[in-house]
Amino acid sequence: MTAPPSAGWSGIDGRGWADLEAIRVRLEAGADPNSGVYAFGSYEGKPLHFAAEWGTPETVAELARRVDDVDAEFDDRTALWTAVFARRLDNARALVAAGADPWRPMMAGWSPGRLALAGPTPGLFPIPAGHPGLTSDEAATAAEARRLITALENVDDDHMGVACVADLTAAEAVRRLEARPAGDSAIEAVLADPWADPDAHLGIVGITEVPGGCVVTQPWGYVPSIPEVTLPLSEGTVCYSLFANPRSGNQGLVSRDGAIEDSDTHPGGGDAGGHLTADEILAEYLYQGEAVAYSCAMAGLRLPDARAVVGPPDLWLRLPERDR
Incomplete structure (x- = not known):
């Protein structure tokens, strides 16, 4: 009988990938470093990918020396991509030391090395001779992300509803x-x-005009x-909206030209699946954990500061009864 893909790795949670001795015990007991793993709930991946995101340089190095291919892909990405995307720079360095290729192109033409050029440590990997690096548009997008995130760094968005309209x-x-004015x-x-x-109070929202459009907010509700x-x-036009639900996380909705384009999204959630475009992958990388900034950026809004979100708004409004 063939062992299931998770044989030898079941029951391990995020913290477990940082326990070097526990990882070694599993490997010595026959756990397959090349297998697929279902770990801590619905998460799925390979052991090296999990270690790249959740582990330590030591657990990464231990698994990397045992796998058949340190650049084996899972869900269109290598373990090195996972480490770079998760901003686990120590783990990324350990993978490169084990032979991982920073410049191997994968999702939508991005490689781990090129993605790192847009992040907080653009010098993480030496750039090969003749490599074009980021385009001027990508560099500008990364610079604007840093500016916008800084402008909104003091936003406490729990319970808040926000609509960013281009x-x-x-x-x-x-x-x-x-x-009508409240x-x-x-x-x-x-x-x-x-x-x-x-x-x-759910009938009251604030509205503020900003460069690129306007922001509708409700610091206490989802409306x-x-x-x-x-x-x-x-x-x-397009509207990126979210409700920061303190129980279930950020719940997003994308509306375009009077119709819902995407629902139950997770703005700022850091999803870099292969189904995304190159621009979407860059945005997911830049705005991880920054739901409001992500929504503003995707709508093309260039907020100079946090006032449009945290108040006071330009105008307080009372909505019709049907819109509550």
């Missing part, structure tokens, strides 16, 4: 939403205790991310 003025957004007394009440009257709001805002 090429739309605040005045036009107000018209499309059929909203009274000062209502704003004072909601700011004093946003959860005192949830039904009433900017619901279709009743995003669909009219996206007519003739």
Whole structure:
């Protein structure tokens, strides 16, 4: 009988890939370093890939010397790609020392080395002679990501709903939403205790015009991310919205030209699957853990600071009853 792909590795969690002695014990007991693994829930991969993301240079080196091919791919990526994408630079260096190729092209033409050029340590690997490096557009995208993330670094987005709309003025957004200015007394009440009257307060959102479009926010709720709001805002343009659900994480919605294009997304979640385009892969790499900045960037918004997100907005609005 053929052993299942996970034979020898079942039950290991993220921290387990950092335990050198435990990894050695499994290997000596017959665990296959080349196998596929189902580990800690639905995560799937090869042992070296898991170690590249969750382990230490020592566990990476131990597995790397036992595999048949240190550059074996899983889900269109090598272990070195995984280490670079996860910004585990110590593990990336260990893989290169074991023979991994930083300049091997894979997803959408990216290689681990070229991806690293866009990250916080562009000098991680020596650039081969004649290698073009990043394009001017890619370098500009990386620079803007660093600027935007810095501008929004103090945003606490738990419970917050945000809609980032491209090429739309605040005045036009107000018209499309059929909203009216919220009274000062209502704003004072909601700011004093946003959860005192949830039904009433969910009807209030803030709007701010920014370079590239506008931002609709609700620091205490999900309303900017619901279709009743995003669909009219996206007519003739695009709207990237999210609700930072403290229980289940960031829940995203992409609306384009009045229709839902993608739902249940995870903005800032760092998904670099092979189904993405080259530009999407770069954005996923640059904006890991930065859900609001990711949504702004994907809509082409160039916020100079965090005011459009954390307030005070240009205008507080009350939405029609149907949009709550």
